[in-house]
Amino acid sequence: MAVSNLHPAKQSVLDFVERNRQALSTLSDSIFYFAELGMQEHRTIELMTSLLEENGFTIERGISGFQTAALATWGSGAPVIAIHTEYDANPSNSQRSGVAERAEIVPGAPGHCEGHNVNAAVMVTAAIAVKRAMEEHGLTGTIKVFGAPAEEQLLSRPYFVRDGFFDDVDVAFHNHISDQLKTDYGLIQSAAISADFKFTGESAHAAVAPWKGRDALDAVVLMDVGMAQYREHFQPGMTAHRVITDGGEQPNVIPAHAAVWWYFRHPDAAGARVLFERGCEIAKGAALMANCELQINVRAAVWPVRANEIMAKVVQSNIELVGMPTWTDAEQEFARQLQRQAGVAEKGLQPTFSRLTGPAKQIAASNDSGDVSWAVPMARVWFPSNIPNITFHHWAAGAALATPIAHKGGEAGAKVLAASILDFLIEPERAAAAKQSFKEELGGVTYEPLLPADQRPPADLNQAVMDSFRPAMEPHYLKERPIFA
Numbered sequence: 001m002a003v004s005n006l007h008p009a010k011q012s013v014l015d016f017v018e019r020n021r022q023a024l025s026t027l028s029d030s031i032f033y034f035a036e037l038g039m040q041e042h043r044t045i046e047l048m049t050s051l052l053e054e055n056g057f058t059i060e061r062g063i064s065g066f067q068t069a070a071l072a073t074w075g076s077g078a079p080v081i082a083i084h085t086e087y088d089a090n091p092s093n094s095q096r097s098g099v100a101e102r103a104e105i106v107p108g109a110p111g112h113c114e115g116h117n118v119n120a121a122v123m124v125t126a127a128i129a130v131k132r133a134m135e136e137h138g139l140t141g142t143i144k145v146f147g148a149p150a151e152e153q154l155l156s157r158p159y160f161v162r163d164g165f166f167d168d169v170d171v172a173f174h175n176h177i178s179d180q181l182k183t184d185y186g187l188i189q190s191a192a193i194s195a196d197f198k199f200t201g202e203s204a205h206a207a208v209a210p211w212k213g214r215d216a217l218d219a220v221v222l223m224d225v226g227m228a229q230y231r232e233h234f235q236p237g238m239t240a241h242r243v244i245t246d247g248g249e250q251p252n253v254i255p256a257h258a259a260v261w262w263y264f265r266h267p268d269a270a271g272a273r274v275l276f277e278r279g280c281e282i283a284k285g286a287a288l289m290a291n292c293e294l295q296i297n298v299r300a301a302v303w304p305v306r307a308n309e310i311m312a313k314v315v316q317s318n319i320e321l322v323g324m325p326t327w328t329d330a331e332q333e334f335a336r337q338l339q340r341q342a343g344v345a346e347k348g349l350q351p352t353f354s355r356l357t358g359p360a361k362q363i364a365a366s367n368d369s370g371d372v373s374w375a376v377p378m379a380r381v382w383f384p385s386n387i388p389n390i391t392f393h394h395w396a397a398g399a400a401l402a403t404p405i406a407h408k409g410g411e412a413g414a415k416v417l418a419a420s421i422l423d424f425l426i427e428p429e430r431a432a433a434a435k436q437s438f439k440e441e442l443g444g445v446t447y448e449p450l451l452p453a454d455q456r457p458p459a460d461l462n463q464a465v466m467d468s469f470r471p472a473m474e475p476h477y478l479k480e481r482p483i484f485a
């Protein structure tokens with residue numbers, strides 16, 4: 001790809017990504033087969049950081065107390081540009097790639113069913129491309145690449161912000177899989193608080209002496225009833241959902257312990273806090289009724305994701321430069337088959353990139369990059385590696401993730417991301433303009449972490465599940481290793 005009038009450094013990142021499309025694909029597919037749940041992304045981060053290290057980045061592992069987090073830095077001085085993304089899989093959605101029907105790789109195992117594997121490959125490829133171009137063309141600045149674990153549990157980035165890792169950052173980029181090549185600005189996603197409610201009672205024989213027991217599961221059930229009643233009075237944009245993580249062991253033992261894990265979401269951070277506090281009151285009422293003790297543990301708390309308009313316009317210009325991948329008939333047919341299987345409209349793959357027409361429409365989902373987006377101006381690059389109309393966290397959203405559809409979408413994403421970063425290195429005054437407009441965009445709202453100040457990351461989250469499935473998953477790991485040339 002050669003475009004006239006393009007800055008030579010920008011041309012060199014586009015060429016680098018094109019030349020290294022095989023390495024990008026191998027990295028993406030390797031992570032697809034690792035399929036590691038949040039907090040257990042050990043092989044994933046090891047592969048990512050070793051590639052960045054081989055390519056000259058300085059690596060700080062285990063930042064903010066997350067064993068599977070890392071910060072890779074290259075360069076010096078201003079501007080300081082951060083890139084961050086996630087790479088965790090989801091439970092129970094192991095799915096063979098390139099197969100348009102339900103077919104597990106390992107029955108019951110975790111699987112990528114959204115595409116965070118491609119996120120990681122896009123970020124690493126773009127970072128190395130930018131570093132090479134900076135060297136070749138004498139551009140100054142600092143690139144900070146953040147590996148952010150456990151996005152599905154909304155965990156890591158609020159800790160990075162709280163611990164000062166973004167204090168020196170001028171602008172930040174987040175890249176995420178989509179079925180579109182697009183960017184947006186304004187409020188994109190919602191705030192969320194994730195918390196455990198643990199109830200403690202007293203066990204007894206459920207048939208012989210139930211009057212001696214205090215049933216912790218009763219408290220979970222009563223909290224559920226209270227939340228269901230409360231839901232009727234939610235404002236638009238508020239959502240809450242839960243899973244019971246401990247419901248006792250067997251019916252003839254009255255459960256002395258039971259627990260439920262809730263997500264509370266609201267379009268803004270203050271609203272999420274109010275919703276969470278109301279949930280706490282309902283939990284206290286449930287504990288009182290069931291004569292149990294209650295312990296509340298906030299697992300994660302994130303601000304709504306926002307994006308800066310000036311940065312979005314820079315990204316959009318690069319989307320228009322790079323363009324949408326050209327899909328083959330076979331890729332279109334695979335997409336339609338999958339859409340048929342999932343019972344959604346058979347529209348095939350997106351033919352063109354999306355236009356930037358105005359502020360985003362805020363959605364109910366959340367992402368832990370929200371806190372970054374209130375600390376520094378941030379842009380998001382959405383790249384087209386998945387199938388339109390297929391909902392994330394469904395097996396069908398895993399079926400394209402190690403196919404040419406994911407690879408071509410990732411290549412477009414890495415080009416847009418690298419080219420956009422280059423724009424801020426070539427013209428550092430763009431960063432100053434983004435920072436100025438960012439202040440205005442915040443509209444006087446002061447960012448204060450929702451995360452409790454003394455909160456520690458849950459290191460053993462998902463460990464037992466991952467340990468139990470790894471031996472069966474290992475034979476499916478790729479044998480080859482990505483090499484960036």
Ligand SMILES: [Zn+2]
Pocket residue numbers: 114116151176
């Ligand atoms: Zn995601």
